[in-house]
Amino acid sequence: MKFFSTFFLILFLINTSVFAGDKEDNIEQKGKLELLSQLNNTPAPSKLVDLNSRKFRAIVFSTFVPGSGQTFLGNQLKGIGFTLGFYGTVVTAVLAHANMVSREERIEVLTKEYRAAGNFPTAERVWRRIEFERGNRDNDHDRRQIFTIAAAGVWVLNMIDIIFLSSDAGLDEFASIPQNKNFNINFVADDDYSGIEFKLNLP
């Protein structure tokens, strides 16, 4: 639970910091220092982070969809690995959570049945089912914890990789289809377009 909360707290902080500098479509927003420098005809202060760089976009992509930033920068295999790893663990954690909730509800029903039992054999039979469901529920709980931690771990590794370890393969080289391939699918980003690009070389 702590890992889960920490994971989403980090996600929230990054999300906030990313979109704090967000700007409306086609409307350029300037900070106070920039406006002051413009009024005084002095050079604008240099930006600490270039929000329009490919690297920064890749970081934003990887924040929300782990692996997509790596793919965006041209490291496709690594990107696919992170994406599959993250969503695989997340889906498993969600399934384990759903199973756990179902078991909880089943235990609630059995508990009512147990309290209403009028004799020992019935109470004993219901009690054994409650214990059986508790065992399964605890297994689902453990599974959920393990895969949530794993998902958080994959996400953190993904962020470390995209920030410190991933190099940019370049837009042209990445977007073009290699000569030995007839079909390619890529993430692409131009000035006014970002999305998924399918390319097919006709014979």
Added chain:
Amino acid sequence: MINMKRISILFFLLFICLLIVSCSEPVDIIDATHYDRVPRPVSLTAVADTTNEGSKYVVLSWAVNSTNNLRNFEVYRRLNVSNNFASRLFIEEMTFTDTLFTPTDSIAFYYVQPIGIDKFIGRNSDTLQVRLK
């Protein structure tokens, strides 16, 4: 103009909040009460003999560890091996003399079932086999 990015962020945060709230720890199950809700008869013993007139009889006795939530007992009996158990009678004491036998009966099985004040039927005693004399 509605800023779709900010709405997306709001939904994203709402999703996270719901996700965290739903990740509660499992609630522990209740304690088992049926084992000692009604005290179980223990130490069931029997003495089989014949009267001077030649009638067979069996004297059963048992004990309980507590009398909390104890109303009475129901004694079950099975004559011979092939028959089924049948209720013999309800009794409040912890001893019972059974005289309802035919001359051909040679073996009897007994167990005692406790009944609570809340009408919960408790755990049976062990079954006792008695050879009639």
